[in-house]
Amino acid sequence: MAFETAGAAELFLIARLLFGGVLAFTGLNHFLSAEGMIPYAEAKGLPAPAASVYASGGLLVFSGLLVVAGAYPVAAAGALAVFLLASAVTMHDFWAVPADQQQEEMTQFLKNVAMAGGAVALLAVAGTAWPYSVGLGAF
Numbered sequence: 375m376a377f378e379t380a381g382a383a384e385l386f387l388i389a390r391l392l393f394g395g396v397l398a399f400t401g402l403n404h405f406l407s408a409e410g411m412i413p414y415a416e417a418k419g420l421p422a423p424a425a426s427v428y429a430s431g432g433l434l435v436f437s438g439l440l441v442v443a444g445a446y447p448v449a450a451a452g453a454l455a456v457f458l459l460a461s462a463v464t465m466h467d468f469w470a471v472p473a474d475q476q477q478e479e480m481t482q483f484l485k486n487v488a489m490a491g492g493a494v495a496l497l498a499v500a501g502t503a504w505p506y507s508v509g510l511g512a513f
Contacts, residue, residue, distance in 0.1 A: 376502050383505030390441050390504075393492050397454060398438030404431025418465055433457055444507020447500035455493035462486035 377383045404411060408427050415423035433453060440450035466486060468479035503509070 376499055377505050386504070387506040390444065390496075393489075393496070394438040394441030394450075396438070397489070398435050398442070401431045401434025401436075401438060404428065404434065415465075418467075420464070430457065430461070441496060443510075444504040445510040447496060447504060447507075447511060451493045451496035451500050455490050455497060458486045458490035458493060462490065 377386060404427050408424070408431075411427045412424050415426050420426045434457070437450040437454045437457075440446050441454070462483045466479045466483035468476045468483050471479050500511075
């Protein structure tokens, strides 16, 4: 029903590749750039900053790849939506940083909020069969 329009299935696959691929790459970057990210997480007051960087990287890689594959879409999209909103508020608090950092933090905040919107949109169609997917799901 949701993907009956000509080309809709292919466009949805492209959207999943772009969305999930970017998030998986971002997660991979948490592992490759951990030395720089851990002090940032510590400065933001996260408990166990090293574990937080690696755990968030794993969540992004794993959930991003699940979106690409179309596997467990409710869990993947839901986890991404929650993570992206939480990290927007905790890590990119542009309202609480010095003026010279506000623009960068606001950009990152808005990026996370926009990506969370994408995750929520995927969550909205997670209960339907996704075309070009592996078809695994818990719901």
